[in-house]
Amino acid sequence: MIRNCSTKDVIAASGLPAEAVAAPTFGPAGLLRQRIENGEQADLYLSADLAGPRRLAEAGKAKAVVPFARNTLCVLARADLGLTPDNLLDRLLKPDLRLATSTPGADPGGDYAQAIFERAEAVHPGAKAVLEKKALKLLGSPNAMVPMAGRSPSATVFLGNNADALLYYCSGQGGTMKEAPGLNLVRLPSNLSVPATYAMALITENPDAMRLALFLVSEKGQAILTRHELAPISGL
Numbered sequence: 001m002i003r004n005c006s007t008k009d010v011i012a013a014s015g016l017p018a019e020a021v022a023a024p025t026f027g028p029a030g031l032l033r034q035r036i037e038n039g040e041q042a043d044l045y046l047s048a049d050l051a052g053p054r055r056l057a058e059a060g061k062a063k064a065v066v067p068f069a070r071n072t073l074c075v076l077a078r079a080d081l082g083l084t085p086d087n088l089l090d091r092l093l094k095p096d097l098r099l100a101t102s103t104p105g106a107d108p109g110g111d112y113a114q115a116i117f118e119r120a121e122a123v124h125p126g127a128k129a130v131l132e133k134k135a136l137k138l139l140g141s142p143n144a145m146v147p148m149a150g151r152s153p154s155a156t157v158f159l160g161n162n163a164d165a166l167l168y169y170c171s172g173q174g175g176t177m178k179e180a181p182g183l184n185l186v187r188l189p190s191n192l193s194v195p196a197t198y199a200m201a202l203i204t205e206n207p208d209a210m211r212l213a214l215f216l217v218s219e220k221g222q223a224i225l226t227r228h229e230l231a232p233i234s235g236l
Helices: 004-013 029-037 051-058 088-092 108-123 127-134 153-159 173-179 207-216 219-227
Strands: 044-047 064-071 073-078 099-102 136-139 165-169 183-187 196-202
Touching (some): 004 207, 004 219, 029 044, 029 051, 029 108, 044 207, 073 153, 073 173, 099 108, 108 127, 108 136, 136 153, 153 165, 153 173, 173 183, 207 219
Parallel strands (some): 099 136, 099 165
Antiparallel strands (some): 064 196, 073 165, 073 183
């Protein structure tokens, strides 16, 4: 998840004149990529995965693909469920537990969830089919759940009693837990976890876009992303 505040903080600290950067367009990265593929103009595309930027490059619609951050996925769940890394998969497979995810194809968060289901299959044969069938795709598409006024989509999952657990990015969930008390954040065990690498696509040779891209991977830019709970790209 690339939060609006982190992107805006990077732009503000980049040294670019305010008039040099148009108001950013935010939304599920897969849907934004489709808009670019269909001809919408953009200079720089940021995604929570490598696949989207690479797809633009392969189609001749991007000049370069550059990774810029890392993240991991967690399960945010009602604390009374007692989920832990050790019992997580068994509990998620229970028929009465409602599991929310983002939407595959439209949002990388949904694609990562599908990859986790694949890993679950190796641990517990049959798990993939069960998880895919029960997953409520509440985030990341035009037809997804509408957030409550003044609330984040993740918080709305719980405040609206739409699900018992949410498989999504670890970053930013501290804020969700303040919005919706009574939740617990559970890290995935190593046999389920998948890496989430964020990347950008340089679509044009706009010098301001190139300057912003360079700042994003600079020491100062990486420090800003770290403050927003993303891991720096160094160390991959």
